[in-house]
Amino acid sequence: MRAIQFTQTGGPDVLTLVDRPTPTPGPGEALIRLTAIGINYIDTYHRTGLYPVPLPYIPGSEGAGVIEAVGEGVTDLSVGQRVAYSMAPGSYAEYVVVAADKLVPVPEEITDQQAAAVLLQGMTAHYLAFTTYPIRPGDTVLVHAGAGGVGLLLTQIARMRGARVITTVSTEEKAELSRQNGADEVILYTQTDFTAEVRRLTGGQGVHAVYDSVGKSTFEGSLDSLRPLGTMVSFGNASGAVPPFAPAILNTKGSLMFTRPSLGHYILTRAALLERATAVLNWVRSGQLNVRIQPPYALADAAQAHRDLEGRGTTGKLLLLP
Template sequence: MKAIRVHEYGGPEVMRFEDVPLPEPGPGQIRVRQRAVGVNFIDIYFRTGAYKAAQLPFTPGKEGAGEVTAVGAGVSGFKIGDRVAYGSAEGTYAEEPVIAAAAAVHVPEGVDDATAAAMMLKGLTAEYLLHRVYRVKPGDTILFHAAAGGVGLIACQWAKHLGATVIGTAGTPEKAELAKAHGCDHVILYREEDFAKRVREITQGKGVPVVYDGVGKATFPASLDCLSPLGTFVSFGSASGAIEAFDIGLLAQKGSLYAIRPTLFTFSSQRPVLDAMAENLFGAVRSGAVRIPVNARYPLAEAQQVHRDLAGRETTGSTVMEP
């Protein structure tokens, strides 16, 4: 089969489209003929070595969807021919990878493969952010950075459906319009405006109870200035670079704030929780409350260009690669 292989950490050019042996699933694993592969910023972190792979060479990728072609020993709940999707697997930049059955969920009727592949990591992230880290409720006003990004477009729609007033940030007028079309009531152009000041203006000085920040370095510590007393700062990514030298005393100075750095992998590590999260996500998508914008499709062989576009913030919504 064909797969993307990384033999050394580095830029997009280190990803090679190679022939590799078709793997056999071991205990607790399934093999999937993928119809679509999801693309996420975490893939860049692993490619560059910001996050270390278990070994070199390795195949990147966490997300995908397709059809089960083989089942390993001890696996229950999946059989050959089942449609599955996953957002926390390993090595999905491949035609037919072996993944842990614990990472997979069944794809219901009415959800196509590209949508399923595009929604799992980002959609499950939105699920735990809005329903588990801070439970968004009617009447809340929230701030979501990078509102036109993959997680942002899903989360802003969902938060609006939950009854929140949604403030988003975006880098360009075009992205601002996209965010408005996906649930944002207010969009701040963070490169041109002081977003903390604008949040205070929008909320009449009160601030917001929660800030969801997947940007990192470029939006910190100003994100803390957007929060009301006892508010929650949720740092779930670092697209602009990692937050450095975090001084926990800032949380006291700015209103007895809470701060959390959650990950999808923690929330999805227990099967009952993953199933509940997936059911919630698929329900929101099938009802029409949340639309999954698949705004770019590439062949798997063009993974280098996909990473260049993603790192350059040239993408909106979700990108999928097709083996």
């Protein structure tokens, strides 16, 4: 099978198209012929070495396709069934083996590209809005990278929860896209001090929660955008990792709460996985959740996809097609 791998960490050019043996499913596993592969920012962390992985490594942790074979003990899935998954390594390839209990059936009304585009980022937005900081009607929240994959979905879900949503974006084009997906107020951080603008928009009070996937460059401003007892949710490092800080700063800024969550801990059981995945897929099926997908890239163009993603020139979800 064809696959993208890297043998050393570095820039996008370390991603190489290679031929690898097609894997065989073991007990409790299924072999998936991939038809759409999700690209996520965490893939760049693996490639650069920010999150160490064993080398050589096939990146990617999300996809959709058709079951080609099942291993011993798999009884609730069948060959030919359409499925999707997230949080399973080795996805930049034509085939991948995934633990059967990580697979989610794809409803007939949803395309493989929609399923591959929404599962990881949609479940991320779900846990952020429902569990990490459970949004209540009347809350005001700040969502950074409001035109990104998670940002667009989180904005829509936050609005479902009854929140007033303020987002930050880099361009007018992204601002319009953010508004189309439910943002009440959009701040162009390239032109305006987002902290000062958040304070102005909230009458000096600040927001109840900040959802920050940017990291280093927005960390201090995010803390200063919160009202007393507010919650800082740091779930990404697009600008670099947040440097170490003294916990006492949370006290001096208003007894703030700080958390650094990860999707894996919110879908530890199959019941939790299916609860979040089913909610997200049902919203897509009913039209309540709009999934924006960039024109897909060929598998061989994975390096260019990473360049575009890291260049912040993309909006919505990026996909590879095997």
